[in-house]
Amino acid sequence: MIDNNFLVFIPLLPLLGAILSGIFAFSHASDEEGPNNKIISFISCLAPAAAFLIASLFFLKLQSLPVDQRVLTFKAYEWIHVGNLNIDMDFLLDPLSSMMTIVITFIGTLIHIYSVGYMAKDRSFARYFSYLNLFTFSMLMLVLGKNLPIMFLGWEGVGLCSYLLIGFWFTDSEKAIAGNKAFITNRIGDFGFLLGVFLLFWSLQDANPNSLDFVSMKNSISLLSPSTITAITLLFFIGAMGKSAQIPLHVWLPDAMAGPTPVSALIHAATMVTAGIYMIVRLNFLYSLSPATLSFIETIGLITAFFAATVAITQSDIKKVLAYSTVSQLGYMFLAAGVGAYSAASFHLFTHAFFKALLFLGSGSVIHAMSEEQNIWKMGGLWSKMKITGATFLIGTLAISGIPPFAGFFSKDEILFKVWESGNIPFYIIGLITSGLTAFYMFRLFFLVFMGSNRNDDQHVVDHIHESPMSMTLPLIILAICSTIVGFLGIPHLNMFESWLEPVIGNLPKESADASHLMEYFLIIDTVIVALIGISLAYVFYIRKNSILEKIKGNQTLQKLHDFSENKWYFDELYNKLIIKPLLGFSDVFLFKFIDKNIIDGLVNGTAKFYSAMSYGVRDIQSGKVRYYAYFMLFGIIMMFVYTASKTS
Amino acid sequence: MIAGLQSYLLVSAILFFIGVAGVLTRKNIFIIFMSIELMLNAVNLTFISFSRFMNNLTGQAIVFLIIAVAAAEAAIGLSIVILIFKNKDSLSVDDFDVMKG
Known part of the structure; x- marks a missing residue:
């Protein structure tokens, strides 16, 4: 059985990888050639892969323990000891952080491998991998930290890496500005988070020791008055809004697409943006005590989900569509967290990480084949030339649209069911419409890119279309398989995922009588039908006859709506x-x-x-x-x- | 006849005032420099004389110190003079007045 000491290696290995690649990048900064790509890719893919191995061993260890003892901690060293404030470099592995480390290291490793192919011709290969490893390190610190300051360390670290990677091609001022925008918007959120930490520290000053760690916080929660809890949770949620791109701090995420595509997959879809959700689930014992905050989160989540879906419908940049779909799915997660369904939120986080990484990597493969063209109106008919990318992209699209048996179906359905169960019917209906919109814009994207005939004027580009190399298609295939099967972890009534997280989020009320089962089946059929309607609409609009589009363009009101959506509600x-x-x-x-x-x-x-x-x-x-x-x-x-x-x- | 302390001190005072007069009246920086050396050595002579007449070696020790300092001062001073000459093309102290208020 693996010793607890090894816990520290999960974040440490990517950090070492980052330092090594960083040294390579620095020492060859002025060379024409750049350092040897093979050494760099070996080091930097090995680091997250080894971390994944250790994380899996810890997962097995955790599983072998009795349910109520599934908490492993490791204290690396004493960090800040002042008065009765005791903050140590403590790591905590419980079912929640174990799930997160596995997602981060697994998807992270695949994206590292993918990047080897995608970035092969870039001069700053070593710098890229150094940032990518540093990001993995920060994210792992975020989820493994046992107390708020360590979490904050990771929280800021991912923000920094996000800035570095969005502005990776910083000679292009537009991309550098996008990096600034992400950083500044995140700072606003982080400020809220920091104020939350201060307020929590201040109101817990009578607790002894005041270590701000999650376990002791849970025990001293009775020291807090309800209004303080509401204030603290709201401040924390501002941080989550920034990091997880919720209205009104969502503006940075679509612009973040300026970075290399694998970065969009790793940071802006699979891991970093889920930090907000993770934080809320981690602090669920606080959030559950503040109904006001929860209903606020629910509302923000729903508005964001709906807003982003309506925007995604009219975007013409392949990555922008995916970016807004990410914002929308994150909205779903907050909606779930808002109704107290933390397990449903984490489950959607989990499945979303797989299929969104798949979709982004697929789009990267498409962009690569189209000679860096990102406008979907200049694509089309790629299916025949890129079978692997096309097939895996289709799986991702089905998964996000909520078609059974793909992963997104189970998680999204669970969220909608929990919303229904909470009795908030208008929210349920808007959520359902959003799910239909999701299916519509995702299939719009799929049809425009892969079906029909190519609309690019440049014959040279069209002739050049080709399937991507193995290092890029292999991660696609693995992610596609995962996107197909991971949903089964959360089959209703046999929910392995939920029971796995139970030690963290506490006992949930057992589901009520059979009547609700019947209701649940009805709701499942409901969501599937809505998704199918969305898909068929997309089919009618973009495959059968384009004349409907012309008619829409003729109509003044619809044209205005279209502009409103295309301009992202003028945010x-x-x-x-x-x-x-x-x-x-x-x-x-x-x-x-x-x-x-x-x-x-x-x-x-x-x-x-x-x-x-x-x-x-x-x-x-x-x-x-x-x-x-x-x-x-x-x-x-x-x-x-x-x-x-x-x-x- | 052995000269008394007073005559030594007299010589020393004469030397010192020749030095002071040189510093105050001459414009050539080298002459000023030499005058300063003259003043230093006048002081040395005073020390030596007192040391000799009062049977105390401390004065002689101080003289060695002064000689060493004077040597160092001469080395630095002369190099500064060379640098100034390179910049100003002049040896007259009246031309070196950039530090005025």
Whole structure:
């Protein structure tokens, strides 16, 4: 059985990989060739793969333990000990973090392998892998941390890596700006998170020891008043909004598509954006005590899910469609967390990680084949030329649309069922419509890319279309298999996933009588029918006859709706008008032209002017001529002699 | 006839004031430099004389210190003079007045 000490190696190995690749990247920074790609890819794929191995061994160990003892901890060293604040470098492995480490390292490893093929011709190969490993490290710290400060360390780390990777091709200023946007938006969320940590620390100051770790927090929860809990959970949720791209902090995620596509798959679909969900599930004992926060989360999640789905319908960039679908699916997870179905939220996180990574990697393969073209209106008919990519992409599309037996069906259905169970029927209906929209835009994407005939004008590009190399298709195949089967972990009434997470999220009320079973089956059929409607609509719109599209373009109202959706509900424009423009104006007119020019500069220059005026007249004595100084000295000495002589006599 | 302490001190004072006069009246930086050395050695002579007449070796020890310092000062001073000459093309101290207020 694996010793607890090895827990530290799960994050440590990717960190070592990052440092090694980083050294390679630095030492070859000025070379024309760059370092040897083979060594780099070996080191940096090995690190997450080994971490995955260790994580799997820990999973097996956890499984062999009795249910109520499934908590492994390892204290690496003492970190901050001040007064009664004791924060240690503690790692915690329980069913939840075990699930997360396996997802991160497994999908992470596949994406590393995929990147070897995808980034093969890039000059900054080593730098790329260094960032990617660093990201894996941060994410593992986030999920393995036993207390909030370590979690925050990982939380900031993934934000940083996200910034580095979005702006990876930083010579393109548009991409560099996208990186800044992600970082700044995340900072807003992180600020909320940090305030939450401070407030929690402050209100727990009577607890002894105040270690901010999840286990002792759970025990001292009675020290908190309900209003404090609401404030803390809301602040934490602001952090989750930033990291998991919920309205109104979602704006960075679609722009994050400026980074290399495998990065979009790893960070902006499978792992980093799920940090918010993970945090809420981890702190579920706090959230459950605050119904106000939960209903707020539920509302935000639902609005985000619906909003993103409506935007995804009209996007023309393949990665933007997927980005908005990610935002929408994250909304679903928050919706589930909001109704208290933490297990359903984690389950959707789990399945979504697989099929969204698959879809992104598939889109990367498509973009690669299309000579970096991302506009779906310039694609089409790729099915015959890229069979593996096409087939795996279809599986991903079916999974996200919620068609049984693919993974997304089980998780999304569970979420919708829990929403229904909570009695909030309008929310259920909007969720159902969103699920139909999801099926529609995903199949729109699939049909436009893979079906029909190619619409690209450049014959050279069309001739060049080819299947991607093995290192890229292999991860696709593995992810496609996973997307097909992982859903069965959460079959209703036999929910292995839920019982696995039970030690973390506590005993859930057992499901009620058979009547609700009947209801559940009805709801399942419901969701499938809605998804099928969405798919058939997409088929009618984009395969059968395009004349419907022409008619829509003719209609004024529909055209306006279309523009509204295509411009992402004008969120960016709104922020520009409401926040950025006034801020810039304030900085320019008040801070720069008034405060800086008049007050700061006035103080600095005024000091100089004051002394200049004071020294008027005396200044000429300092002539700079050494001999005059010597005369003054002589005079002074003589005067001293005269003085002492007059005193003594 | 053995000269008394007073005559030594007199020589020393004369030397010192020749040095002071040189520093104050001459413009050539080398002459000023030499005058400073003259003043230093006048002081040395005073130390030696007192040391000799009062049977105390401390004065002689200090003289060695002063000679060492004077040597170092000469080395640094001369190199500074060379640098100044390179920049100003002049040896007159009246031209070196960039430090004026």
